[in-house]
Amino acid sequence: MPVNRVKFYQTGSYAVGNRLLDPRSRAVQSDPARTNAITTGHRACQGCGEALGARYVLDAAMRATGGKLVTVNATGCLEVFSTPFPESSWRVAWLHSLFGNAPAVATGVAAALRAQGREDIRVIGQGGDGGTVDIGFGCLSGMFERDDDVLFVCYDNQAYMNTGVQRSGATPPAARTATTDAVGPAPGNAFGQGKDAPRIAMAHGIPYVATATVADPRDLEYKVERAMSFRGARYLHVLVPCPLGWGSAARDTVRLARLATQCGLFPVYEAERGDVVAATPIRAAVPVTEYLRPQRRFAHLFRPELRTDVIGRIQAIADANIARYGLLEAGHD
Amino acid sequence: MTEQIEGSKAVARAVAACRPRVVCAYPISPQTHIVESLSTLVRTGVLPGCEFVNVESEFAAMSVAIGASATGARAYTATASQGLLFMAEALFNAAGLGLPIVMTVANRALGAPINIWNDHSDAMSQRDSGWIQLYAESNQAATDLHVQAFRLAEEMSLPVMVCMDGFVLTHACEPVEVPTVEQVGGYLPAFVPRQRLDPDAPVTIGAMVGPEAFTEVRYLAHRTHLDALSRIPALGEEFARGFGRPGMSLLAPYQADAETVVVALGSILGTLKDTVDGLCADGVSVGVLGLTAYRPFPGAALCAALRGARRVVVLDRALAPGVGGVVAADVDTALRGTRTPRYDVVAGLGGRPVTRASLDAMLRAAARDALDPVTFLDLDTDLLAGAAGHG
Ligand SMILES: Cc1ncc(C[n+]2csc(CCOP(=O)(O)OP(=O)(O)O)c2C)c(N)n1
Ligand code: SF4
Ligand SMILES: [Mg+2]
Numbered sequence: 001m002p003v004n005r006v007k008f009y010q011t012g013s014y015a016v017g018n019r020l021l022d023p024r025s026r027a028v029q030s031d032p033a034r035t036n037a038i039t040t041g042h043r044a045c046q047g048c049g050e051a052l053g054a055r056y057v058l059d060a061a062m063r064a065t066g067g068k069l070v071t072v073n074a075t076g077c078l079e080v081f082s083t084p085f086p087e088s089s090w091r092v093a094w095l096h097s098l099f100g101n102a103p104a105v106a107t108g109v110a111a112a113l114r115a116q117g118r119e120d121i122r123v124i125g126q127g128g129d130g131g132t133v134d135i136g137f138g139c140l141s142g143m144f145e146r147d148d149d150v151l152f153v154c155y156d157n158q159a160y161m162n163t164g165v166q167r168s169g170a171t172p173p174a175a176r177t178a179t180t181d182a183v184g185p186a187p188g189n190a191f192g193q194g195k196d197a198p199r200i201a202m203a204h205g206i207p208y209v210a211t212a213t214v215a216d217p218r219d220l221e222y223k224v225e226r227a228m229s230f231r232g233a234r235y236l237h238v239l240v241p242c243p244l245g246w247g248s249a250a251r252d253t254v255r256l257a258r259l260a261t262q263c264g265l266f267p268v269y270e271a272e273r274g275d276v277v278a279a280t281p282i283r284a285a286v287p288v289t290e291y292l293r294p295q296r297r298f299a300h301l302f303r304p305e306l307r308t309d310v311i312g313r314i315q316a317i318a319d320a321n322i323a324r325y326g327l328l329e330a331g332h333d
Numbered sequence: 334m335t336e337q338i339e340g341s342k343a344v345a346r347a348v349a350a351c352r353p354r355v356v357c358a359y360p361i362s363p364q365t366h367i368v369e370s371l372s373t374l375v376r377t378g379v380l381p382g383c384e385f386v387n388v389e390s391e392f393a394a395m396s397v398a399i400g401a402s403a404t405g406a407r408a409y410t411a412t413a414s415q416g417l418l419f420m421a422e423a424l425f426n427a428a429g430l431g432l433p434i435v436m437t438v439a440n441r442a443l444g445a446p447i448n449i450w451n452d453h454s455d456a457m458s459q460r461d462s463g464w465i466q467l468y469a470e471s472n473q474a475a476t477d478l479h480v481q482a483f484r485l486a487e488e489m490s491l492p493v494m495v496c497m498d499g500f501v502l503t504h505a506c507e508p509v510e511v512p513t514v515e516q517v518g519g520y521l522p523a524f525v526p527r528q529r530l531d532p533d534a535p536v537t538i539g540a541m542v543g544p545e546a547f548t549e550v551r552y553l554a555h556r557t558h559l560d561a562l563s564r565i566p567a568l569g570e571e572f573a574r575g576f577g578r579p580g581m582s583l584l585a586p587y588q589a590d591a592e593t594v595v596v597a598l599g600s601i602l603g604t605l606k607d608t609v610d611g612l613c614a615d616g617v618s619v620g621v622l623g624l625t626a627y628r629p630f631p632g633a634a635l636c637a638a639l640r641g642a643r644r645v646v647v648l649d650r651a652l653a654p655g656v657g658g659v660v661a662a663d664v665d666t667a668l669r670g671t672r673t674p675r676y677d678v679v680a681g682l683g684g685r686p687v688t689r690a691s692l693d694a695m696l697r698a699a700a701r702d703a704l705d706p707v708t709f710l711d712l713d714t715d716l717l718a719g720a721a722g723h724g
Contacts, residue, residue: 070530072400073539080541088537093530095403096539097426101396104388108355108400108408109530111384115354115406121532139396142389 028060028221035062035091037071042089043081047250049240049257050078050155052214054126057153057238058092060224065122070113072106074127074136075099077162077242078155100135102127103143106150114149122228123149129156129170133197137169140235144204147232151224154197154235157242165245169195172265173317174310175297177245182300191313201235202271209271213239215257216268219280223270239266247296259291264318267325279325288315335510340472340502341366343509344437344495347476349380350517351435351483354406357386357397361416362449363499364439368411391416395423395434402432403538405529407483410434413499414441417455421462424492428463428554430539431527433486433493435479436464440599440650441499442683450684451499453599453650456627457659463554465493465561466628467581468598472497472507474581474625480512481572481581483521488568489561490527496627498600500684512576520575558629565626583631585623590641592618593700596664597648598627601680601687605648608692612700619696624660632667644674646699650681657707674702680710687711 028034037058044051061069070093073079079096082089097105106125113121125143127136132154143150159177160166167177173191176182180189201209207230212220220238227234241248241256248256260266263286269279289311292298301307322328345367348356356375358368372387374380384401388394394410401408412420417438427434438456442448456466467482469475475497482493497503528536542550565583572580587606591613597605602623612619622638624631639645645668649658656662658677665675676699681687691711698704 068532070404070532083537083540085540085542085546088540090537091535093532093535094537095400095530097396097399097430098422101392101399101423104393104396105400105403107386107388107393108357108397108402109404110400111355111357111386111397112401112404112406112408115382115384115401116404138389139393142393145389146387 027218028063029056029217034059035067037062037092038082038089039091040089041087043084044077045244045250047243047253048077048081049214049242049253050128050157051081052253053155053220053238053240054078056214056217056220057126057224057236058124060221061122061124061151061228062092064225064228068121069093070109070121070123071095072097072102072109072123072125074102074131075162076128076131078126078128080162099131101139102131102136103150103152104139106152107143107146107148110149119149122151124151124153126153126155128161129154129158130160130168133169133195141204144201144206144233144235147206149231149233151227151234151236154237155240156237157240157245159242159245161242161245170197174301174314176300177297187300188297198235198237198271202274204233205274206233206235207231207273208234210235211237211239211266211268213257213261213266213268214241215254215261216280219268226270245297247299248294252294256291256294259286262286263288263291264322264327265291265314267321267327269325276325279327281329282322282327285318285322285328288318335508337506338509338511339366339504339506340475340497340509341504342370343472343476343511344479344497345370345374346511347479348409348435349374350512350514351480351521352380352407352514353383353409355384355386355398355401355408357388357394357408357410359388359391359394359412359416361391361413363441363451363503364411364413364416364437366503367437367439391419392423395420395427398434398436399423399427399430399432402427402434402526403430403530405524405526407524408434409436411437411439413439414443414449414455417459418443421459424459424462424464427492431490433483433490433524435482435486435493435495437479438494438496439499439503440496448683451501452682452684453496453659454652454682456494456496457651460628460659463491464628465489465491465558465626467493467495467625468627469495469497469502470585470600470602470623472502472505472509473578475502476509476511477572477576477578478581480517480521481568484568485561485564487524488564489557491557491561496599501600510578516576520572562626562629562631581625583626583634584638585625586620586638587623588613588620589622589638591620592643593646593696594620594622594639594642595646595648595696596622596624596635596660598624598660599650601648601650604687604689605692608689608696611689611693612696617697617700619700627660630663630667632663635664635667636671639668639673642673644676644699644702646676646678646696646704648678648680652679652682676704677707678710679707685711
């Protein structure tokens with residue numbers, strides 16, 4: 001069956017399978033005529049998940065909107081590495097104002113476009129996890145609550161990377177950061193803290209909320225396209241591994257993003273008007289240790305002794321996610 | 334046509350006559366009547382083609398205005414006091430990005446202790462934010478300044494704050510001639526932004542600038558402010574020609590060729606002029622020099638206007654703890670090189686009424702050079718003694 005053949009080709013290399021798809025279904029990145037919204041020359045670290053995520057998201061958004069797009073960026077790695085004056089990597093209309101106000105600035109852009117009768121132009125706000133779930137959270141919630149016509153994208157690398165890897169409200173438990181040292185009886189970040197931003201977004205009842213990772217670019221692109229098919233406030237939370245902050249190899253960025261979903265720690269799903277409508281199933285759950293071990297921010301869980309107690313608590317979080325979103329249940333595939 | 338109208342309503346109608354495309358606001362006394370009126374004007378269609386955004390904070394209000402202005406829309410907001418402080422980071426950003434946002438500041442004290450009444454602490458705290466600051470003496474001036482502020486802002490590509498005394502002006506009903514859409518149309522051309530977020534001609538706005546160019550960027554900001562010093566009176570004269578009443582100027586002198594000259598800004602100027610009339614009748618030579626533009630600071634014009642003065646009193650409605658008056662320091666800078674004695678008078682903090690009797694006594698003392706370098710007008714020594722007792 002043709003459907004099966006598409007799936008076969010898409011395993012491992014999604015680009016190869018493109019030839020078998022109708023043009024509209026092909027990956028945006030496989031199109032030589034794509035926008036290249038963020039182009040070469042930027043100063044991101046090798047293997048930066050955020051640079052990858054932003055490229056997928058904006059190229060997909062450019063395709064979905066026919067190039068009629070304005071982008072507002074919060075302060076953070078993405079902003080800093082892309083716009084060292086007098087250079088810019090952006091090939092989209094792009095504005096950086098402050099760290100904590102990107103959702104409100106995006107609202108202002110959307111309001112102006114509405115007043116000008118240019119609602120054909122769409123607005124994306126984007127920022128890191130710190131700019132989204134911490135300092136920008138008030139503005140984000142306000143934008144959601146008013147249902148302003150903005151897609152806000154959070155590139156979640158789970159810490160304040162631009163300032164040197166400090167803990168944020170998205171840092172996972174036990175992770176070592178510059179402000180959660182791996183010392184003492186409870187090394188690394190505390191358990192029982194942090195915000196589940198996508199679920200809080202869902203609680204606003206906004207039209208569309210989704211999570212994604214850079215390990216599944218076609219899924220990410222699809223979610224951007226889907227988000228752009230709605231009017232009103234939308235939220236996309238993208239896991240973007242950071243080799244520098246996570247202490248991982250540059251070549252492992254995509255692998256780690258995949259492991260994060262396959263172990264259940266980062267559930268990938270879509271929600272409409274507050275209800276989950278689809279979740280990406282896990283074929284066989286991998287133990288969290290496979291995800292944790294390649295990252296130096298979790299090294300203290302393995303050396304000098306194996307901290308089965310702490311790892312057990314992390315595994316419990318993954319298991320709870322798997323249960324909550326039915327990630328191992330049949331029927332999703 | 335002159336009508337009896339509340340200051341806030343007159344300002345709201347003047348702003349509406351300027352046809353802003355985006356108005357955003359977060360409520361705080363004494364600014365509320367302005368944004369309530371604007372909301373009604375938008376809802377009832379009197380102000381068409383305008384988005385009124387009810388934001389969740391002043392930080393968001395200024396941020397929405399930033400986004401709107403960068404998209405080429407004329408943007409307006411209003412605030413006061415704690416609200417102005419809450420948007421401080423965005424204020425510097427709007428000025429740095431050169432976005433011609435116009436904002437009313439209904440001047441109010443800053444806490445703690447929390448106090449909703451009028452003084453100038455709020456706007457003064459943001460004097461170095463890069464915004465142009467214009468101060469209104471009356472409700473007619475406040476109303477007219479808004480029209481001129483949009484013109485000035487868009488010409489200079491700089492944001493402008495119109496400061497009007499909270500309650501004293503915002504809530505006072507006086508006869509005001511409110512500019513009409515037609516009148517404003519002849520004075521304020523359509524907004525043509527210098528740079529705009531446009532998918533057809535994409536630009537990067539707000540890039541990171543390092544040591545190699547930052548000083549130059551700041552120098553240009555300074556120069557733009559200095560350029561505004563000549564544009565303010567020119568635009569004021571053009572306003573006067575079109576509207577048949579005085580437009581803005583840098584300074585508002587009143588018998589300023591006197592021996593003792595009081596420098597002040599805002600609504601206190603009215604009381605000061607009355608006081609000066611009484612003093613002159615008694616043969617005490619006192620005049621007033623009102624400041625309409627506080628940022629940019631009209632230092633050279635001020636210095637020239639004070640050339641004949643034997644002494645200068647600066648009446649401040651704000652306090653720089655450990656220093657004295659705020660405007661006084663600017664006046665000192667302007668008078669640098671002259672030997673004119675200068676007195677700071679800090680008055681009317683947190684809504685304390687500044688009476689003609691107190692001003693009269695203070696100015697008579699000043700005329701005899703019998704004033705302390707820094708005077709707190711009407712300081713209640715009994716209250717202080719009580720506070721000391723409670724140690
Ligand atoms: C008001 C304010 N506070 C702090 C900072 C310093 N700051 C700049 S970027 C940043 C970290 C950004 O973290 P995140 O949003 O997660 O983005 P990342 O760099 O990790 O991609 C911080 C703390 C700032 N620029 N502004
Ligand atoms: S620190 Fe992390 S997020 Fe920042 S540029 Fe490097 S890899 Fe990317
Ligand atoms: Mg981060």
